[in-house]
Amino acid sequence: MFRHITKYKTLALVKDHSSLFWTLFFPLVLVTVFHLAMSGMFSSDTYRFDPVTVAVVTGDAKQEEIKAFDTFLDYVGVPGTPDENDGPLKVDTDPQNAYIIYIKAEPEEARVLLDKNQVYAFVEVGETVTMTAKNILNSSNSLNGSVLRSLLERYTQIKNTMNSIENLVTSGAIRPGRDFEERIRKAFESDTGLHEEDQGTKKGDVLIYFFALLGYLSIFPMAGSISSVAELEANQSSRAARSWLAPYPMWKRFFAEITPNVVLYSILIVIIYYYLGVLGVDLGPRTGYILVLLLLGTLTGIFMGTAVGSLFKGSTGIKTALGIGLPLVLGFFSGMMASEIRKLVKNSIPFLQKINPVSLVAEGLYSLYNYSTLDRYFDIVIRLSIFLVIAIVLTIIGLRRSNYESI
Amino acid sequence: MRAFKLYFKVMRGSLATILTYIGIFVVIANFVINAQLPSKEADLKIAEPKITVFDADESPVSKAFTAYLTEHAEIVELEDTEIAINDALFDGETYYVIRIPQDFGKQMLDPERNDAELNAQGSIYVHLSIVSAQLVERYNQTFQVYKQAFGGSIPAEQLENTLDLIRTDLQAEVSTRAFLSGETYKITLLGTSFNNTFYILIALLTSVIGSTLIAMENQSVKNRDLVSGIPERQRTFGIFLATLLFSVVLWVFLIVFMYTQLGFDLLTDTRSLWLIGVSFVHMVAVLAVANFFITLMRNKGALNFFSTVFSLAVSFTSGVFVPLELIQAPVQKVASFMPTVWAVKANNAIVHMPEQAPDYSFVWQAMGIMTLMTVAFLCLTLVLRKSRQRSFA
Structure with missing residues (x-):
């Protein structure tokens, strides 16, 4: 009987060309669109530094302050000119290692440049240095502000240091030698001896979108398995009502119904993984571990669907909406649509992050990509397995001892 | 008006989907907007190391x-x-x-x-x-x-x-100031929220209107209506009117919800009114596009998949989720055949509009393109319906 149901369920799945097409077509289209949309991410200005555009207003500043600031500008920036089409400042020379692109302007002109977004900020030089910028919600705005403020602080600090040294010389604590000025100038330009490592973490941070997408696609079979439960409950479909007449245990019928789904979606997730590779998304060398995690995620998605399908006895409309909506919401909270959301959730509702199966799969893939050890990976596999067991138990609770008063 | 009334009767079957999507939107929007609301508008927001x-x-x-x-x-x-x-x-x-x-x-x-x-x-x-x-x-x-x-x-x-x-x-500090402090940050947040509503609108309009429309276009339902003496033209008009009414109600709900989160005082800002205008034109355009694809497809089994693929694909390629500058030019070109990318571009232009000499010509252009798309897709839908009617006759 088990083989009979499994065989006919498989045939039903394969012969329903429309559903089969969409089941296969949907993830592949989504992956392709996602790849096309996200491939520009590696060159994003959030992850790459472009010089900050600034208008410098000297106004009523003293001549020596203007001169000192000019020297500072030469050191950290290159001059630019306003774009004719009201775009950001254009560079006259190659910016290379410059931190800022600047233009000297009158106060009113600087305000207009900022208002038109041709510069990020305008800086007023005087006794104190003031930086004025727009509060805009975008990826690089507050980051640019951080760099510019840091540079301006450096200018003020150099002034302080020079004053302190002058005081030390005046008090006699320091006796300047012949090449004193030259040595001080060289010291101000000295390197730090700072070595920055990059162990691929940065690329992994961009890949989180793809990790979350794979997490979403492994949970996505939920929608399909919800409808499989409807094929078991005698009050939800005529086929189920008919099959109830056969003297065959519910749990065996359940597994016979669900097995073709498990096989189909497992094959699908493996295809998706290799398809991503074909698109040029490198998820790291640990293919075996990745596939185990994805298959575990797929099983979790299928049994989440059966749990929802068996526990909620309401209309198929609600179940279908949940089957489509829930994986999307979980994907959203795991950072599939915006990685910042993942951080917001982690800070505001850390518990949700720990139980969200899409996040678990995404973090598992991230840990395989970034960490040399497998501790985190196994921790995630255990958590996902617990989630899977809970989903199976809920399914059993929902399916056992059903009574149909009126079919 | 019979088709109009029937439409809403059939739509009751999609109530669960509507409530689920709206519920999800309300929870997510509430969470995201409140997490990003500025504490003090006058301070310049700078990322701290x-x-x-x-x-x-x-x-x-x-x-x-x-x-x-x-x-x-x-x-x-x-x-x-x-x-x-x-x-x-x-x-x-x-x-x-x-x-x-x-x-x-x-x-x-x-x-x-x-x-x-x-x-x-x-x-x-x-x-x-x-x-x-x-x-x-x-x-x-x-x-x-x-x-x-x-x-x-x-x-x-x-x-x-x-x-x-x-x-x-090294303790030297630089004073920082927000330019035109007003409501600039909130307006950019409002612009982002408007962009996010595009996804909900596309997803809901394709799935809900789609399932209702497919049910209405069921041949036996259609035959019943036609033999009762309702002309096809009147039936089509009734259905279109009903879809428009539903879309407008949904759109108004989303807009009102956003303003309850961000403050109705934003309505006094001209940019806020422009955002509403763009959003309305986009909603009508999406409605026309959804109507066309659903008329073309007519397969209820595939509708859920189509709705999810269509809404996610349009949103990802049009800059709803990911900033437009990250999306490659060829993808943007393909996406420009859909209204959403124009709405997102117009919204971005509005929130970054200079206060001293605002120039809304691009926004007008984007709204014009979306209106042309509406007319084009509406015409295509009518032609498709007409050809189907003839082939059936």
Whole structure:
């Protein structure tokens, strides 16, 4: 009987060309669109530094302050000119290692440049240095502000240091030698001896979108398995009502119904993984571990669907909406649509992050990509397995001892 | 009006989908908007560096350096393991990890050297890595300046005083100000929220209107209507009117919800009214596009998949989720055959509009393109319905 149901369920799945097409077509289209949309991410200005555009207003500043600031500008920036089409400042020379692109302007002109977004900020030089910028919600705005403020602080600090040294010389604590000025100038330009490592973490941070997408696609079979439960409950479909007449245990019928789904979606997730590779998304060398995690995620998605399908006895409309909506919401909270959301959730509702199966799969893939050890990976596999067991138990609770008063 | 009434009767079957999607939107929008609402509009929002320091030297110089970092950045304590560090960098709990090796103090004081070995690991936020590296650079340079001022080495009895002087020198601050403080940040947040509603509108309009329309176009239902004496033209008009009414009600709900979160006072800002205008034109255009594809498809089984693929594909390629500047030009060109990318571009133009000499010509252009798309898709839908009617006859 088990083989009979499994065989006919498989045939039903394969012969329903429309559903089969969409089941296969949907993830592949989504992956392709996602790849096309996200491939520009590696060159994003959030992850790459472009010089900050600034208008410098000297106004009523003293001549020596203007001169000192000019020297500072030469050191950290290159001059630019306003774009004719009201775009950001254009560079006259190659910016290379410059931190800022600047233009000297009158106060009113600087305000207009900022208002038109041709510069990020305008800086007023005087006794104190003031930086004025727009509060805009975008990826690089507050980051640019951080760099510019840091540079301006450096200018003020150099002034302080020079004053302190002058005081030390005046008090006699320091006796300047012949090449004193030259040595001080060289010291101000000295390197730090700072070595920055990059162990691929940065690329992994961009890949989180793809990790979350794979997490979403492994949970996505939920929608399909919800409808499989409807094929078991005698009050939800005529086929189920008919099959109830056969003297065959519910749990065996359940597994016979669900097995073709498990096989189909497992094959699908493996295809998706290799398809991503074909698109040029490198998820790291640990293919075996990745596939185990994805298959575990797929099983979790299928049994989440059966749990929802068996526990909620309401209309198929609600179940279908949940089957489509829930994986999307979980994907959203795991950072599939915006990685910042993942951080917001982690800070505001850390518990949700720990139980969200899409996040678990995404973090598992991230840990395989970034960490040399497998501790985190196994921790995630255990958590996902617990989630899977809970989903199976809920399914059993929902399916056992059903009574149909009126079919 | 019979088709009009029937439409809403059939739509009751999709009530669960409507409520689920709206419920999800309300929860997510509430969470996202409130998490990003500014506390004080007058302050300029600047990302602050967060640094983790592992000091293996523990010399007076390294301690003074760590104390200086504490004054200029948020110091984040972490367990010194690969997983803890990478997790913190990944989650944005810290942006820069500095390792001070043994002999750091010795190397700093060495008359033969003008630097000391330091190891660091930055996060994906290059800007904050630059800021953190500048903090390190500043300290080193100031230290070296004093060393040179003392003739190449700082006398032991002067070390404590010099370290204090360095910290005092480096305490300089720059005053920051938000330009046209007003509601600029809230307007950009409103623009982003408007962009996000596009996804909900596309998803709901395709799935709900789709399932209702497919049910209405069922041949037996259609035959029943036609034999009852309702002309096809009147039936089509009734259905279109009903879909428009449903879309407008849904749209109004989404807009009102957003303003309850961000404040109705934003309605006094001209840019806010422009955003509403663009959103309305986009909603009508999406309705026309959805109607066309559903008329073309007519398969209820495939509708859920289509709705999910269509809404996600349009949203991802049009800049609803990911900023437009990250999306490659060829993808944007393909997406420009859909109204959403024009609405997103118009919204971006509105929120960044100069206050002194605003120029809304691009916004008008985008709305014009969306209107043309509406007319084109509406015509295509009518032609398709007509041809189907003929082939059936």
